[in-house]
Amino acid sequence: MSWTKKILRVNLSSGTCTEEPLNMEWANDYLGQRGLATRYIVEETDPACDPLGPDNKLIMATGPLTGTMASTGGRYSVICKSPLTNAIACSNSGGFFGAELKFAGWDMVIFEGRAASPMYLSIEDNVAKLHPADDLWGKSCWEADKQLRTKHQDPQTRIAIVGRSAEQGCLYAAVVNDLHRAAGRSGVGTVMASKNLKAVVCRGTLGLGNIDNPEAFMETTKAGKAVLAENAVTGQGLPAYGTQVLMNVINEVGALPTRNMRETQFEGAANVSAEAMAEPRKSDGKPNLTTNGACFSCTIACGRISTIDRTHFSVKDKPEYWINSGGLEYEAAWALGPDTGVDDIDALTYANFLCNEDGMDPISFGSTVAAAMELFEEGAITTEQTDGVELKFGSAEALCWAAEVTAKGEGFGRDIGMGSKRLCEKYGRPELSMTVKGQEFPAYDPRGIQGIGLAYATSNRGACHLRGYTIASEILGIPVKTDPLESEGKADLVKAFQDATAAVDSAGLCVFTTFAWTMDDIAPQVDAACAGDWSPERMMEVGERIWNMEREYNAKAGLTAADDRLPERLTTLPANAGPATGKVSELDKMLPAYYTVRGWNADGTVTSDTHQRLGLPG
Amino acid sequence: MKITFKLYATLGDLLPSNAVRNVSTIEVPEDASLHNIIDKYHVPRELAHLVLINGVFVCDADRDQAGILKENDVLAIWPPVAGG
Structure with a gap:
């Protein structure tokens, strides 16, 4: 088994939470998580529906190995129709939320309809309840997370949440869990907010006791962990340097998309690389990278936990950002760095913190800023639109400003929140959008790879x-x-x-x-x-x-x-x-x-x- | 002849002391093979996973070939790494 065989269905229009059995015939064909949840979306929704309307559904789904001792068995996905692409969206996240959902006894939660006013869902094992969330609306993921923790008073609670960007209609808003892990891509957070659903607060104490062959499972998962530990990539490279080790690699092979993909190598790549994250900085002698981190049950631990230089212009008057938090991963670092031409690692880390704080996909955000910078340099947009900001390639100040206004949906931030495709169309230069199906590219240039x-x-x-x-x-x-x-x-x-x-x-x-x-x-x-x-x-x-x-x-x-x-x-x-x-x-x-x-x-x-x-x- | 020599990730410490970050300029004989250089700088061969000359991958079989480098070439080496 390993499936809990139970689904929680939450109808936000009627305010009801109901339990139903998992369709095991489908589980046999689609396994779980991405595949199985998409099967439900196919069955229950019209693919032509408005992604931000009540007819779209949003599913948080675990897989059969989520919550188990299999290495990395902690993943969940958020599945719905995407407002960014109008295609299927499935965004995968680590952290600890997925395993907690499983421990509470659920394979997946299906959200349907739309609440009349902001709500959040609490799950404590078999008990699921909707609560008013008017006091959480308008708050960042981090603020709302703190408020919910104070309210629920259980340090082991896991929370998945949307930020202000999602509330403001940013089309690439993420669902953030555990403060800095995210179901990041395709605007799944935007869909969640469109349903007036601010957060899911989950606590599970039931554990997971339904492994089909426990003895074989112990053996096979142990063997799997040995393979990961002995492999130089998963045993040494990823924990030590994280995904960011790729910055210099991809630059060297000439496939690092630079300045909105106009160029294929970035002269500042070394300044925003994994190696740079490990260098002591002048102000306090500490490196950007504090430590690595692991998601639930993971024996690789590729995650980055970082700090921003307290003397950096972005945070010198903002002690709330003098913290250790989710640091730069390669794709985010690329979008915020080489693609915008910015090689200031603290500016990138700050923009990345804001993406986590208010739930924005840093790939789409950074790529859209890159498109906006090209539009600016081409004269298609001017300081009239940008509130006086010189939105030029290479400007760390412009990048940080863009992150601040987009996170809150203020001024030109609303345009950046539309994503690159709609932004470039609005300003008459659709060819400057580096997207497929309306979604922004990640960090590899298709000309060189x-x-x-x-x-x-x-x-x-x-x-x-x-x-x-x-x-x-x-x-x-x-x-x-x-x-x-x-x-x-x-x-x-x-x-x-x-x-x-x-x-x-x-x-x-x-x-x-x-x-x-x-x-x-x-x-x-x-x-x-x-x-x-x-x-x-x-x-x-x-x-x-x-x-x-x-x-x-x-x-x-x-x-x-x-x-x-x-x-x-x-x-x-x-x-x-x-x-x-x-x-x-x-x-x-x-x-x-x-x-x-x-x-x-x-x-x-x-x-x-x-x-x-x-x-x-x- | 001079070439640019780059060692990254866990190999960075093996660079000569004149290196800036992960990059140094080194003198190599014209008939040097990549393995000659890899061995000279004490890079364990099994950790010389991604070996690039001017950004182009050199497979293991070609790393014994003498005279594979030209003046001012860039030789860059990584241990097994990945990301994404």
């Missing part, structure tokens, strides 16, 4: 690295090294990464385990925990089924092959530095091959054969 361009273009939730992290193979040599400048063979690579990731997500594990684990390490853990035979082949089939189900949802939401496109800049403006100099993304070569590998029609629709083979709904 060909496979990731295909992964961005075909990602079901818009541009994203976590839907098929081909960087592992193309740059890092995991599991095998492929040539990043070669587009041949990347269709198969992308499909394999996409399917495997969908399965890992749906188990409740962290995708970072796959730097060391293969499906041969993962499937035995799932098999021991869950009833039925869970072979590596079945896991991959589940992943493929989930991918195709998401694709069909998006098709019904109105997306077509025309949405599998990269911005023209990446297919026409050659890389200007590094090994990829002169190259553009060869998406047009890869995309038809990808459709074929997927078993889709030439127009990108799922064939009826593939639909039947995978047993897809509808």
